[in-house]
Amino acid sequence: MTQTVSSAMVDWIAVDWQADRIAAVALGAKGIVGRRETREVASAGPQSHEAALLALIGDWLRPGGTTPVLACGALGARDGWIETPFRKVPVALDPAADLVAAPASDPRIQVWVVPGLSQERPAEVMRGEETRIAGFLAGNPDFDGVLCLAGITTKWVHVSAREVVSFRTAMTGELFACLSSHAALLRDPERAGRDDGAFAEAVGQTLSRPERLASELFSIRAEGLLRGIAPATARARLSGLLIGAELAAMRPYWLGQQVAVIGTGDILDAYVRGLAEVGIVAETADGASMALAGLAAIRAGMRTGTA
Amino acid sequence: MTQTVSSAMVDWIAVDWQADRIAAVALGAKGIVGRRETREVASAGPQSHEAALLALIGDWLRPGGTTPVLACGALGARDGWIETPFRKVPVALDPAADLVAAPASDPRIQVWVVPGLSQERPAEVMRGEETRIAGFLAGNPDFDGVLCLAGITTKWVHVSAREVVSFRTAMTGELFACLSSHAALLRDPERAGRDDGAFAEAVGQTLSRPERLASELFSIRAEGLLRGIAPATARARLSGLLIGAELAAMRPYWLGQQVAVIGTGDILDAYVRGLAEVGIVAETADGASMALAGLAAIRAGMRTGTA
Incomplete structure (x- = not known):
């Protein structure tokens, strides 16, 4: 899906980063203003991940401004954008806790990554x-x-x-x-x-x-x-x-x-x-x-x- | 493995035809005279199977003669050389029973295929x-x-x-x-x-x-x-x-x-x-x-x- 979205309408961007696809939603004052999805996921490392994200949402970004991007999923894995420490269960679902900033070279984005959860025994992880x-x-x-x-x-x-x-x-x-x-x-x-x-x-x-x-x-x-x-x-x-x-x-x-x-x-x-x-x-x-x-x-x- | 085998020494050839490899053994009066294996298995159909076999054992064959080839396995499957009917269990292991001749265009070979076994309930097959x-x-x-x-x-x-x-x-x-x-x-x-x-x-x-x-x-x-x-x-x-x-x-x-x-x-x-x-x-x-x-x-x- 590609729509024409004026970057002036975009307050922040929600990203659901899965192993085989990246889904992005642009949100403005009145809710959803754009949706896109790609199967072009990144190979390992921050630069590849930043490039994959910019290819998907680059035209949603305000030139000269900084758009917050909030993302969950595989970009927080070991070979992702930035490895985020797991929060250990049992854990309160305080969703804004322990967000991790991902380093970005493009000043138009400020990327926050939601950390996954882990369990000691039996060993379990989720992202x-x-x-x-x-x-x-x-x-x-x-x-x-x-x-x-x-x-x-x-x-x-x-x-x-x-x-x-x-x-x-x-x-x-x-x-x-x-x-x-x-x-x-x-x-x-x-x-x-x-x-x-x-x-x-x-x-x-x-x-x-x-x-x-x-x-x-x-x-x-x-x-x-x-x-x-x-x-x-x-x-x-x-x-x-x-x-x-x-x-x-x-x-x-x-x-x-x-x-x-x-x-x-x-x-x-x-x-x-x-x-x-x-x-x-x-x-x-x-x-x-x-x-x-x-x-x-x-x-x-x-x-x-x-x- | 490739050895120099005189075709005069070869009485018959044993072939174990698996999904991912073909193993052939040349047998003479004194036992094994040659062994070869290939991963170049055939695609569907008799011609492709005959070509794959001849590529493996062609130089073991007597010009002007006919060498018996006895084979078991995947060449008897539906998309093999010739589909052989299953023998139903319980069945006596009379190993020479119900051999099926595979059609070959090269007169130097006479190919016999060992049929697989099937079971009605629970449904089972082997080749x-x-x-x-x-x-x-x-x-x-x-x-x-x-x-x-x-x-x-x-x-x-x-x-x-x-x-x-x-x-x-x-x-x-x-x-x-x-x-x-x-x-x-x-x-x-x-x-x-x-x-x-x-x-x-x-x-x-x-x-x-x-x-x-x-x-x-x-x-x-x-x-x-x-x-x-x-x-x-x-x-x-x-x-x-x-x-x-x-x-x-x-x-x-x-x-x-x-x-x-x-x-x-x-x-x-x-x-x-x-x-x-x-x-x-x-x-x-x-x-x-x-x-x-x-x-x-x-x-x-x-x-x-x-x-």
């Missing part, structure tokens, strides 16, 4: 999800329960009294991507419809017998060869087996809890349907919207707070 | 492993127990009274490859030593609680970031978690059984050490040697039998 959590809590300040941040990796986060108490990561999305393409489990991973029955059945298999994941995966390929099962069924089985195994692993998180799933598209949908199989009606929220809401809450905290 | 099994049984005719054919996919095969009774496939090797490189769980997947203690501990975790696989994998990355664990430890943990989950899935195969592992290198080693954690001292046999032994047994059956 970017903490901002989505802050966004969700900005709209649901009394939420007490579990947030499932669904993505290529998925975080299960226990939130209580505006604190992140603990969290755990599953690599289900990575496994799905690996198995469907690299390991050729799905002949046609992109083009496939739905088979909700096969999905539900597969969730049940690995939820009740998680050890079956290792032996059931190959059956998808074998059934394709022997019985020619439909691509949609194969895809639903793969997704269901993986989600079922994840739900078995994350039982201490969702059991008896209020659960909200934050994400988008097919991945969000798979978690909502998987949770329905264990009797949980989950709230949902859009991931990009929660990131923006979180950055806006942090920006508001910066104006009134000490950051 | 190539049946020949290794035949090779193992040629040397161990009274074996009654379980063969673990370790590889990028691993087959657990129940053998009794010279029959393949049932089998099951695990995709542990595929998962290891996906997670270590694509998903960047291991910073340096190639260069890593051993950490047998970490391996054993990880096997125990997923063997007793297989659902933990989904939640423990990401901890390898998080521990690397937070505590800088050694690459050898990270690799051992990933391997151990996956092998433990596979052993949990395959418990009905190994529990109370005599087990032999057929494979090579690190993968063979990981299964042997994993089985040791459940108290099983496994026999071992080399995969390539068993393939050759199997093809030789089939060749002997062809001379005396009806194929």
